[in-house]
Amino acid sequence: MGLLSEGSPLSWKETKKWADTVRNQGILQFINLYHKLKNRQNDVLKWGDEVEYMIIKFDHDRKIAQVSLRASDVLDYMHQKEKENPSEVRSLWHPEFGAYMVEATPSKPYGGLTSHFNIVEANMQARREEIKEALVAGESLMCLTSFPRLGCEDFTDPPTKPNPHKGALCSLFFPDEAVYGNHPRFKTLARNIRERRGKKVIINIPIYKDANTRSPFVEDLTSLGDDGQGAKAALPDHIYMDAMGFGMGCCCLQVTFQACNIRESRVLYDQLAPICPIMMALSAASPVQRGYLSERDCRWDIVSASVDDRTNQELGFEPLVDDRFRINKSRYDTIDSYLSPEGEKFNDLDVVYDRDVYQQLRDAGIDHLLAQHVAHLFIRDPISLFSEKLHLNNEEDTDHFENIQSTNWQSMRFKPPPPNSSIGWRVEFRPMEVQLTEFENAAFVVFVVLLTRVILSYQLNFLIPVSKVDENHKEAQKKDAVRGSTFWFRRDVMTCDSPPEAACMKCKASDQSEYMKMTINEIINGKDSGFPGLVPLIKKFLSSVDVDVDTQCTIQQYLGLMQRRASGELMTTARWIREYIHNHPMYRQDSVVSQQINYDLLNTADKIQTGDLLCPELLGSFQSKTKDDIPNAIQKAENCYDHVNSGGQLEDCYSHLNCVEGES
Template sequence: MGLLSLGTPLPWEQTREYAEHVRTEGIEQLIKMFKAAYARTGDGYLWGDEVEYTLVKFDHGRGLALLSIDKDSVLADLNEGGSLAQLSVDNDLNFHPEYGRFMLEATPLAPYNGDSLENYLYVERNMNSRRSVAQTAIADGTIKPLTITVYPLMGINTFTFPSAVANGEASQSLFLPDEIINRHARFPTLTANIRKRRGEKVAINVPLYKDTNTLSIDESIPKGRSLFKHDEEPELGAALPGHIYMDSMGFGMGCSCLQVTVQAPNLNRARYLYDSWANFAPLFLALTAAAPVFKGHLADQDVRWNVISGAVDDRTAYERDVKPLHSDGAFGGMTDEAKARAQKIPKSRYDGIDSFLGDIQNDFAKDGEAVFKYFSPELNDISPPINERTLQRLAQEPQFDPVLARHFAHLYVRDPIVIFEERIHQDNDDETDHFENIQSTNWQTLRFKPPTQQATPDNKSVPGWRVEFRTMEIQLTDFENAAFSIFIVLLGQAILATDSNWYIPISKIEDNMKRAHHRDAVLKDKFHFKADISSPAFDTVELSLDEIVNGCDSFIGLMALVKKHLESRFGITGDDLSPKGTHARIYYYLELISKRASGELPTAAKFIRRFLLDHKDYQHDSKITARMNYDLLNTLNSISELGEDVRQLLGDDIGNYLINNPKA
């Protein structure tokens, strides 16, 4: 989760004094990174995935499933110097900290080779090993590392083991104890600094699912607490009627997701892949929907994205262009100098991308003019705010054409949220922490990842130009997570090979992100899509996810594109992609995605919602009881272990195949 350094994180009152220093030096680091790696080319299609786990403790005797917040020591055990470090290495695994003490993040130790078919078949096995090794490290059979997007009872009554009380100084939350936050000093400081900069606690309002006995007010909000100044904010308007109100970073950053990063051959191709993937980000958010419940209430949406967006929204009332909750709070915790140049910022730092990078075809540094194949500046039609100082500085460097410079200038409207005292002064020739301080806390649907200063054309030992696909929700089984990861990566490879025109206006992609949040968007919504990927025009049509994935009269479909790519790149024919073919596993990966898009198989969100609505204890009031939570998570654990319940989610064909063939 972003930049994690050793040292002493500064509170906001000190961090803000160095904000301009970090921005200025960060851009100098970026310039040196570009100068070093600008001419780098010929890199292989390497890639990796990130899977996040939620540690759930089952008390079967009492019918409880609680968040485990006392097993975070497993991270130290599994990493260098730890008692189980060799087990991680032997299984080609790397474990990382996440925001919550109840969370683990795991990746392959080394990147996969996207040009090797065997590596695609290895992905699920690696994911199997991550779950198995995590379970070994936990050393408690009552605690399970589940791949769930959101824990349903987060913030309701006693929901952790050991129990903890919501009275912490860092979050000042009415619902979440600080004991859920990672012990590394960065995380509580990040939580507090977001609140201090904003001048208010974050206010997340998710539309409440309306049932026959559902009340329009959130009864879980405690009344009369006066522990902190911000305790009164729900009554001042932070909590909206008809919504689930959440007030802390943990509600968002406690969600889990599935992310994929690929390395492109060079800078220009990375920019093209970034732009081409842009509209798939909202589509695959909807396809992987897995979050229909927050803070013990059913939501009238199916995904996590806007919850995380609100959870890290450090913008002041002035920047959000709203009336402040407190009379003196328009500019929050900004310095007088920062107030003088403050501007309206329409979106949180965790949101959709705001501009394309442009599919540049030439060497701008040499020619002094950018030549694009398909891209046109008119496609960047939402005019995001920019940091003029950053734009002017980058304009002086030949490696940055105006479109690329504006991308970074937009990222740099943000302040650094956490600065480490020991890292204030850095060597810009070799270090990147100041750049990453801003870059890694712009959590957008895609992330363009420049190489470091060490990534010179002749040094292939360090990564090159990369793009991260960030929207997918974590799925319940390793099979599903492998399927979606592999599909996105194969789609990216097919895009690079076919060089089609996927551009539509950014405003249409922005609208698609809103539609992707809707309940049952897979079946009920249509999405803006390129009318003709062979045409230089930017005309759009509205298609369902079934039509986009499985094809229709106007579009061949992503599934057909990926299958054609498998044949042309790897020699896999239709006979190979069958239940009894030589590549049955890949066949079932594709079947999963095809049937999810058609609605034949439910999303995890639809499955979870249906389970809760049908539960014998449900009172048609949109509320989740402790017993409902236990029964749900017990079933989800069974599914993750490919027990008999897996058929309920994945259907008889895929379910029976997995029960009989649990290992990839």
């Protein structure tokens, strides 16, 4: 969601005047915050998920599914409920870019008790129950990464028309009305990104070439009002898109963790970075863009291009005259460097950073790696400023720092504590696509959180060169990457500090490279040549921890889903969508996802997510334990929350890498 400052948004021309001030003040704010909190210790594990949803309107008579532009009404209703009954709030609702999107998080963070893994799914399902009251007839809250016909004619309810010559987006396909309008941040971002770069964003995704797909695939955009800019930007055999909405209008699943101190947060940031493309491939869920089947299964490059505000000078197309840097990546992209001392030797990319900012940070006593990281973030301009937030107290406020930080959307985010709060140093895991069901989303979340505990407890080392992580991100987006691609991964993840029972699984091929290419199946489930596999490592860790039978059963189901997805026995969401379309009687092998196909696909997906239709291709025989007993599951969640926030949980939490000793 990012920083949601209130106030009057500035135009790009006005924002540009204040850019240096915001950067200068933002660095001072970070320096002050760092020195106040650099020695903060002993924070316990707290964590939470963020699920983004779409509101879909079904017209069952006309066989049409559209995005419903009622997010503001729905959020107003949910926020009013929060004010009226704060003690009953179990989840918090937030706006997102699309006027058809909402985001929800648990109202309180989860903690270090293993029993908390058993309430994630219940909380997610409680969100669905809570929001039902705010929906109108025909509407459904759906976990969709990408609406298949986003940008097609008649894709919104109520009807809207794009205006390629006026407004924030100036898109041929995406109307301004489809952007959330109750907060000015979103349209301001879209407008300022377009104006800063000097033209509309350009998104080209390879089209899937089926038997009857036009070859070459080229669209005539003149009927949509194209002035020639679109025709010039669109590549043959690609699906062309031209607005921020095509990226930021997608949904994702994210997890944020609190570390016990700054050192641990930097370790988790580094160790999870090579896991990002693996989890992106496993969660792949967006093979259709603007009504066409594509050659990609993930949204990542689409989002990256949709917020790419680099000018021709920054892209290297023109000499640097007005701009300061040649910038290699979009604002939304993979990380460029590791932050821990152990990761420094794997920082093989040429990191572009502001030398003056870097020196200012170094002079302030901040180490090289963290100073480089922040100075790299600050090569960007602020792109969304509010007049009421220009003059701040740098000793107390961090809004200028967060302005830059929150508009660098990277695969991992290193998050300093907010000023004057009880929150500690955190990291955010950002690459995953949202899944159809709460069971799947909970499985992905629990897997990532458990992996952080294994990394810290076993002192694992997943580090590979950052350039190889970038290669993996490209590979992870390809069609059916889980079954058809290989990924760079470390051969020997154990260290000299790993416990003997874990170290006994070490790969003995010490005379070979530190990393090699593996399949997703080998990375998750292990391979005969000595690589243990992430799930077996998690299971070994769990065998040394006191876990109640009920929670153990839940975790085993989640891990089983991950294992069978990795092996290809169960489909990714993207593969399921592809096969559904290919098998639809109205599909003409021409890559086109028609209105009828879209309706049938989403109607089927809606039945799967509510449990009215079984889908063994996606879920196997795994079934949610909470879907038929939500009230009891919610009460169990409340009981655990009460324990976590009672102050007596410190001995039971994963603090200082310790395992859980007891349960509530």
